[in-house]
Amino acid sequence: MSEITTARPSRLTSAFDIPRAPGLTWYVQAQQPVGYEVSLTRGLLAPANPTLAKAVGADSRDGVRTLVVVDRSVDELYGTALRAYFAAWQAEASWLVMPGDEETKALEQVVEVTRAMTDMGILRRTERLVVVGGGVLMDVVGMAASLYRRGAPYVRVPTTLVGQVDAGVGVKTGVNHGTHKNRLGTYFAPEATLIDPEFLRTVPARHISNGLAEIIKMALIKDADLFRLLEETVAHISNDTLADCGSDMSEVVSRAIAGMLDELEPNLWESVLERSVDYGHTFSPSLELRADPPLLHGEAVAVDMAVCVALAVGRQYLAEDEAHRALALVSAAGLPLTHPVFTPELLQVGLADAVKHRDGRQRLPLTDGIGSCVFVNDITPAELARALEYVHAFTERVDGPGR
Ligand SMILES: NC(=O)c1ccc[n+]([C@@H]2O[C@H](COP(=O)([O-])OP(=O)(O)OC[C@H]3O[C@@H](n4cnc5c(N)ncnc54)[C@H](O)[C@@H]3O)[C@@H](O)[C@H]2O)c1
Numbered sequence: 001m002s003e004i005t006t007a008r009p010s011r012l013t014s015a016f017d018i019p020r021a022p023g024l025t026w027y028v029q030a031q032q033p034v035g036y037e038v039s040l041t042r043g044l045l046a047p048a049n050p051t052l053a054k055a056v057g058a059d060s061r062d063g064v065r066t067l068v069v070v071d072r073s074v075d076e077l078y079g080t081a082l083r084a085y086f087a088a089w090q091a092e093a094s095w096l097v098m099p100g101d102e103e104t105k106a107l108e109q110v111v112e113v114t115r116a117m118t119d120m121g122i123l124r125r126t127e128r129l130v131v132v133g134g135g136v137l138m139d140v141v142g143m144a145a146s147l148y149r150r151g152a153p154y155v156r157v158p159t160t161l162v163g164q165v166d167a168g169v170g171v172k173t174g175v176n177h178g179t180h181k182n183r184l185g186t187y188f189a190p191e192a193t194l195i196d197p198e199f200l201r202t203v204p205a206r207h208i209s210n211g212l213a214e215i216i217k218m219a220l221i222k223d224a225d226l227f228r229l230l231e232e233t234v235a236h237i238s239n240d241t242l243a244d245c246g247s248d249m250s251e252v253v254s255r256a257i258a259g260m261l262d263e264l265e266p267n268l269w270e271s272v273l274e275r276s277v278d279y280g281h282t283f284s285p286s287l288e289l290r291a292d293p294p295l296l297h298g299e300a301v302a303v304d305m306a307v308c309v310a311l312a313v314g315r316q317y318l319a320e321d322e323a324h325r326a327l328a329l330v331s332a333a334g335l336p337l338t339h340p341v342f343t344p345e346l347l348q349v350g351l352a353d354a355v356k357h358r359d360g361r362q363r364l365p366l367t368d369g370i371g372s373c374v375f376v377n378d379i380t381p382a383e384l385a386r387a388l389e390y391v392h393a394f395t396e397r398v399d400g401p402g403r
């Protein structure tokens with residue numbers, strides 16, 4: 001702590017001055033190191049695999065306790081294996097099974113988790129919370145962990161593709177509030193994120209495409225090699241090939257995670273608002289709010305990315321053939337390029353909202369060639385309209401009119 005000294009007036013000049021020295025203002029500065037491991041592993045639930053047991057401290061102490069919060073669908077599929085695993089390591093697990101759907105992602109869920117922590121009487125440092133589920137449940141449990149006694153250790157086991165390459169990798173937690181997505185939340189790192197692609201075997205195909213949107217995003221803004229690898233493999237990407245995790249798929253997933261961490265690590269608390277990982281996340285929140293039937297997050301991101309590809313062509317950041325390859329990849333991943341709700345007017349609304357979120361400037365990430373990123377602040381309504389026309393012309397050429 002340092003004391004801020006200011007020149008003391010020789011006599012009192014206003015009724016607000018305090019006639020007493022020495023220091024009257026103190027400046028406090030502290031730093032909190034953040035460290036956590038994200039690891040890709042196989043057979044996480046095999047009783048012989050110590051990874052998860054180590055993460056909760058069950059490999060070194062008898063009868064260690066832990067609170068395991070599991071997504072309801074995951075519990076139906078993997079509940080028996082999960083319980084057998086903790087029993088094999090003689091960990092005394094308490095179980096909380098919760099829904100993992102977007103509609104239930106609210107503060108009440110966070111409170112429910114904290115209630116279970118209280119009921120169990122979880123110790124403050126040595127007993128861990130474990131979350132096994134997709135992005136929704138990880139965000140909920142992460143938030144509960146950050147609030148409980150102002151911070152309790154937790155371990156994440158992501159079970160969806162979005163969870164494994166995105167939500168499980170960074171430090172953000174949160175819940176929806178009012179009509180806003182993730183409006184309440186915290187930054188709170190887990191102790192570890194343990195990723196086992198085997199969980200992806202049971203993820204519905206639509207949710208695989210959903211996760212691919214975030215992987216394509218990383219390729220477009222950061223990793224030209226990943227882009228080429230995706231072009232070569234996209235036709236074969238499925239929940240089974242991802243779960244088998246052969247050399248191509250493990251490279252796809254690990255490049256996506258590494259790229260994401262590379263972007264997040266120097267800006268964990270988002271003090272810099274020019275974030276390349278916001279690519280595809282400028283117009284998509286407005287679309288996600290309005291689409292009926294609802295779109296998955298990655299589907300809205302895909303439609304947003306298509307517009308951004310076209311905007312980049314308009315600014316000559318991207319050549320025509322690169323743009324066509326980008327749009328073709330998004331489409332081949334089973335993702336939409338357009339949506340009826342996505343009009344020039346909505347794009348303007350979305351951009352205006354993003355400007356508020358980004359503290360007054362557009363800070364719009366665009367591809368600067370495939371695999372790198374540039375930020376722009378002066379996109380006009382006319383450019384937005386032209387970009388939309390470009391994407392529509394592309395889809396009509398590929399699919400024929402009126403699809
Ligand atoms: N914190 C972050 O940085 C961050 C980043 C990206 C996304 N998110 C959040 O993540 C959420 C989306 O995550 P998501 O796409 O994983 O959705 P999700 O958590 O809703 O899971 C999708 C569906 O799959 C089911 N499921 C989960 N694992 C399964 C498995 N192995 N087999 C079969 N079914 C399974 C779930 O029950 C759910 O119905 C959003 O709320 C988003 O805001 C957060």
Ligand SMILES: [Zn+2]
Nearest residue numbers: 214281297301
């Ligand atoms: Zn996203």
